[in-house]
Amino acid sequence: MKGWAQQLAGALLVLVFAAAVGGFVLLLRAQQGGLAASLAIAHIRAVSPPDGATNVPLGGEIRADYISRPSNDPIIKLEPPVGVTLDNPHWEGTTFVIEYHGLRDNSLYHAELDQDEWSGKGEHKQIKVRWAFRTGSLHASTPTPPISPKPVPSSSPSAMPNLIWYGFGDSNMVAKDWNGQPRGTSELRVAGQSPDGSKLLAADPTARIVDSAGNVLGTLTAVRSYVWWADDSSAMCMLGGNLRGDELEVVGVNGHWTAIASIPPPGSPQQVMKLAACSELNHRAIVYGYGFGNIYSLKLISLIDGHVIYQQTYPNPMLGLVASPDGQFVAEQFPGSPPITQIRQLPSGRIVGQLTGVYVHGFSWDGSIVGGDISGYAGPGQAQVIDWRTNRVLWRMDDSSFPVVLPRPFGTELAMAVWSPGSFTAGIYDIHADGRVVIIAAGRPPLQAF
Known part of the structure; x- marks a missing residue:
């Protein structure tokens, strides 16, 4: 996962001498948290799909609405690029449009717009604008705006109420609503329910994900050390180690996964990273460093681009x-x-x-x-x-x-x-x-x- 520098008030200006062109090159790079600033520098009013959008169609258009047309056409890329086709770039007035196809459903994509405003001599202005969005399921047709930090329930609630699953002894699992009314049973041995109780993770080697009626929705093909249901009940955060550190991933209930961040191994004392929260609604996860029965560190990580929003160490362990x-x-x-x-x-x-x-x-x-x-x-x-x-x-x-x-x-x-x-x-x-x-x-x- 590509890292970003710490948040700055404006764009970072890096002055680089370029002998090949006989002048100076001025490089402006958008920083996380400075999307509005980088759009302003690039003379762009807005981009579509917008940053943080969900349920984006698997095929459609990426649009950049400029205040005025730049001297050079921008270059737009999507990551991960596997299976993605970008074609038919064109202008509609002052809006640059490029068509995309082949996106995976329920997946996180990063869009990057490169704007090169060099006329061939003098100052070379290269602007990078980066944002992210998530696709919907195969039937999704309209992107939704970013979700507010304080999610609110829908004005038209689902017909299925939130469920609480439990079981005594060797009996089957029972589902009740929050009024205590029975809503169903399951013979499945359950490792954990989604927050709304609409889905269950099987406690068996298959790692099946089923709905409340027992229909298999998907399988976790490569389970990491720690799995945590996301607050939207449609995905899970997974965290596990390899030689480079810990990999944080988001996995949809259909088994499609998106790499979020590589977390370097914590310093001394020896620690393993564990999950404490996974919020798809607010695009953040909390991980912490655990070792020898104590907790030494905490990181709040963006689920959009993997950057560390906040971190805390504990000299006196918890x-x-x-x-x-x-x-x-x-x-x-x-x-x-x-x-x-x-x-x-x-x-x-x-x-x-x-x-x-x-x-x-x-x-x-x-x-x-x-x-x-x-x-x-x-x-x-x-x-x-x-x-x-x-x-x-x-x-x-x-x-x-x-x-x-x-x-x-x-x-x-x-x-x-x-x-x-x-x-x-x-x-x-x-x-x-x-x-x-x-x-x-x-x-x-x-x-x-x-």
Whole structure:
């Protein structure tokens, strides 16, 4: 993955002496975060498909709307180039148009426009404009604009409600909606459900992905060390190592994958990289460095071009790190008596909250409440749901238990699956931000959920 320099306010000006042309060459390169600046330098009003667009057709036109026609035609490339055809470049007034064909469905593409404004002598102005978009499925016909940082639910919700999957003992997996109503069963042994419960990843060597009716949608052909469902429930982030470091990839439910970034091995002490969040809706993933039971580093990575948006190292290592589904908040959990958990907002890096004596297991979808326990990462503890901004306890369980958290997509509530070794009971509870509780299921452990 091609790297980019750190974000600058404007374009980076690199002055290079070019003896072959008997003058100076002025090279202007667009930096990540400076797309608007680079478009202005190139005298381009807009590009289409726009940066961050989704559901882009597999064949169509790339358009660059100039303020005025440049002296030389631009050169446009798409990466990855496999199977891609670019042809019939032409002008429509001041808009440069080139047709493309052969894009893969549900794949991330980087577009690069090279604008060379050298007249043959004097200053040589070369401008690079780079942006990214993602294709849709085979039936997609219209690109969508970039999704806002705060995703909102559709005004016309799907007929299928969000599902919670679970199973007690050796029984089949059961699906219920968030009101506790049964919605189906599955004989599949499940490694994990998508956030909305519409898809399941099989816990077998085939790594099949099936829908809630059991239809096979695709297969993970090369599973990395760590797999994390994306918040849009249509893809997964995969992270795994090789001799160069760790490869971060996004894999669609149909098995198509896109390389995002190569993450160099962390420095001393020896660490492996793990996933904490995968947000296709906000185009970001969180990875962290783990070694010898501690966490030493964090990176917030763009899923558009793989650049590091934010990074943090921890001279005093942490015991745990948990992220909100959209990658906006992380709970950083430090040892102590009592242990301290601080809430950090990304990408600003600001500390916006603190909890004492609570080990966080997960956030609600909007990041406003957390589910955890008071074990301090040492074992079973009293499960709690807390508004971390006010430290108000919304719900607690009397018995010590092992909790697991599932946030409700686009909601303010979360489900908590708990099993208590002391009383040998287990259950799943839906806890709302106002403290209301809905019992989804109750039974005897072992409990497999989410």
